[in-house]
């Protein structure tokens with residue numbers, strides 16, 4: 001694998017990220033997402049008909065076939081157009097939501113705007129989520145540039161990613177996080193669509209979620225630890241050892257982050273939570289929902305599936321996860337997503 005030497009360019013960085021996450025082992029080394037610490041109580045008398053299980057749900061005013069989205073990943077370089085088109089076609093077919101990768105490159109020039117706008121063309125009916133990073137938000141003077149990014153893809157929500165760990169390790173990273181919360185508040189007040197605040201694999205704590213909810217954020221994607229390590233990705237991009245290597249496994253495991261953030265639903269009942277970070281099957285989707293998530297997301301496993309096995313392979317994996325979710329619902333006696341959200345789940349270790 002050859003990484004592009006023009007590291008300062010946003011496009012080549014986005015390309016490197018896809019290459020590295022698909023080809024290299026950038027999972028957390030020791031830490032898991034901690035969903036293995038949570039168990040449903042098996043129901044030997046579910047008293048429901050498997051074929052009547054209804055997994056549909058509403059997200060961003062649109063119906064999904066089950067509570068699932070492909071998390072924000074790519075855009076902003078030539079080959080990203082095909083990836084985003086294929087992701088969008090599969091999401092449209094499966095009736096699940098899709099996020100695009102950081103649209104920072106589209107702020108710099110218009111060379112690759114179509115690598116983003118293709119998603120709406122290929123997926124006219126599903127929820128589409130725009131994306132920008134914390135460092136752009138910290139410097140935000142005028143929210144109209146972000147509104148334009150949202151309009152470019154007719155987004156139903158706009159995600160802001162908080163990635164201090166990645167910026168810390170990235171050679172060209174931006175580590176001035178002053179003003180991010182203020183920028184988020186501006187966007188919450190000015191954008192025509194809801195703001196989603198997400199991490200990218202190090203999780204969101206109760207205190208951070210509270211600050212976000214206090215400024216009006218109503219969608220939080222915990223994007224916790226246990227799946228893709230963004231410290232790992234940036235360490236491999238550097239290609240030489242450094243003091244940052246010790247941070248490979250840094251972060252709050254997804255299940256722990258979800259438990260912390262879901263506490264806030266008591267004070268902010270309209271808060272919508274997305275559970276993501278190392279999700280690899282339908283039982284973890286079911287556990288997330290029972291632990292108060294409204295929607296569940298996954299990134300790297302789905303990208304790998306698309307690149308390695310094409311659209312058919314991605315379609316098959318999503319079908320499997322959907323069937324596994326239904327299987328878990330049958331075995332706990334939950335006929336609907338609402339019933340699953342009210343199903344007991346216990347911490348076992």
Ligand SMILES: Cc1cc2nc3c(=O)[nH]c(=O)nc-3n(C[C@H](O)[C@H](O)[C@H](O)COP(=O)(O)O)c2cc1C
Nearest residue numbers: 071072073101102161200227228277278298299300
């Ligand atoms: C190739 C790739 C590129 C990504 N780029 C972005 C991005 O631009 N913006 C963002 O918010 N998250 C980005 N992410 C992070 C994911 O949205 C997700 O939060 C993270 O990878 C953890 O999920 P996972 O363990 O399922 O991969 C990217 C992930 C991958 C695999």
